Amino acid sequence: MTRPDWLIIGSDARFKKAAAHLRKKGFTVIHHGRDQWDEKTDALMLNESPIRVVLPIHPPEGAPAPGVLEKVSCLFAGRIDAAWKEAAELSGKTPRFYLQEERFIWENACLTAEGFLATLYQFGEGPIAGRQWIIAGYGRVGKTTARLLRAMGAEVSVLARSPLQTAEALSEGFGILEFDGAGLRDGILVNTIPSQWLDPSSPFYTSRIYDLASAPGCLKPGSVHEYYRLLPALPGRYFPDEAARILSEALCRMDN
Structure with missing residues (x-):
């Protein structure tokens, strides 16, 4: 099974459109339009095994089960809370924060x-x-x-x-x-x-x-x-297409 390049999580309209922008660049992308992380999200992660995961601007409610993030190559986030900081550390991941990318x-x-x-x-x-x-x-x-x-x-x-x-x-x-x-x-x-x-x-x-x-x-x-x-x-809210474009381009720059 081919692993998807990206899993983008979040209900904000720009995240769904950012997934579409990345597909136009030739990536395989899954958009999971929820702001919660629960057993369904764990199952999606284990079944699809995405290479990169993008979290919403605010950390999702809930956190991944142990071992779920270990196969992820890159974890992108806006902000993380204590629970997500612990989950990232346990999985050996250092989040890349798109809210700190200067051009974005x-x-x-x-x-x-x-x-x-x-x-x-x-x-x-x-x-x-x-x-x-x-x-x-x-x-x-x-x-x-x-x-x-x-x-x-x-x-x-x-x-x-x-x-x-x-x-x-x-x-x-x-x-x-x-x-x-x-x-x-x-x-x-x-x-x-x-x-x-x-x-x-x-x-x-x-x-x-x-x-x-x-x-x-x-x-x-x-x-x-x-x-x-x-x-x-x-x-x-007002410019979902343009906001999605600048987000997808920031993710690509940070991925290099």
Whole structure:
């Protein structure tokens, strides 16, 4: 029996389409459209014995049985938790993280920023230009979003923990805010910081919060905000074909 080149796991639309992109490149690919790992997944692995396995962005619920991953040549993942770290170590695998592949990060950030704009228009939130926007975090998604909003006429300030990111934002002409809320005017917050750092009842208060980070988002546990929206996985939601292309190409680059 010929072993399939790839097993791609995940219900996100981009993963099914990424499988199709890889097939066009001549690979044999199985797409397992679930976000759980259970006995069925173990059976699929043992029956098909794929050469490479791609996990979804967030680790699947559950973990493989002992010995299931041992024949896999490469394990690709977005992020892994303690259970998956242990499973990888027991099988002697070192995961390759596509969320750390530099080109993928930037291309995905561009799609995220455009998906954010599409969401705003879909919600009927009004125009971008002439309004005060605060970008929390100045990594790839934060930078791309800040630049896109400014190009559309927005007044953009940046809130960053890193002195290097603060310096970068200043060098690009963005305003700078502090986490204590000093200098803050009423504005719209776009969060890209992947941690629960924000207490909306603190001096740092904004009229709207759009959270582009992954769940559980930026609000501290127990905190609520009337106009808070968590918006994960925007590339897969709005641009599944393009998101699938950049994912499949990143996997191929990392496989070399």
